[in-house]
Amino acid sequence: MFDGFWRVYSNLNPDAKKIQNVLCAGREWVNDHVAFRTFNLEDFGISRLAEPFVSRGYSLKGRYRFQAKRLFACHYEHIDPLVPKIFISELLVGEFSDFLQETMRFMIEGMRPPTDLFLTTGRSWRVNYKIYNRLLCESEYAAWLYVFGFVPNHFTIYINSLNNFDSLVEVNQVLKKNGYRVNANGGEIKGSPALGLEQSSTLAYGAEVEFEDLATIKKIPACYYEFVKRYDSFNGFIVDSADKIFESTDVK
């Protein structure tokens, strides 16, 4: 499954492979988690999309509510701690306008219930720039889902597994020195050793998207790379930090 996720993700974020080369330089490293986005409609909510993971040895370990963005999320861990955690968030569609709800329903119209590789399928509908912009006014997350569909949103390097870095400060310095932009919303480093988790991320790669009502290709922030350092065996996530990490796909 993960090969498929990586193939789709690295296609939407061609910088990912280069960033691995810069940070890991041939060393072994651990993937902390892979994150996915969806919405809470019928067969396409978190619990249904988590089934292929649960049947492969994952179990639910954390639940998170993002008040302002109107999201809910869960994280799953595998029995083998070296296998990446899975973080799935869902847009609480019922809390938005009729227009947004109708658009999200249109995306899954006639779709069969998800199979094991559903989260690599992207989108099967054509996108309209006017609709995209209208969604953007309500929810950046909804606009992202509309354009990219069902794909991994980010992979995450577990910095503790690299012996050439002691801190995320150093990681961010190396990234910037190599020309990558670091998400500075809420500070470049989210969280703290006291909270058990520090996180940073690149700004999402601008992927080329064809809209049915535009003559030219647009670049839309697609996928980003995340970096975490964990302390005191803390394996969960921090809502305030994750809230800012979500903004790595912001358009502004």
Ligand code: NI
């Ligand atoms: Ni993440």
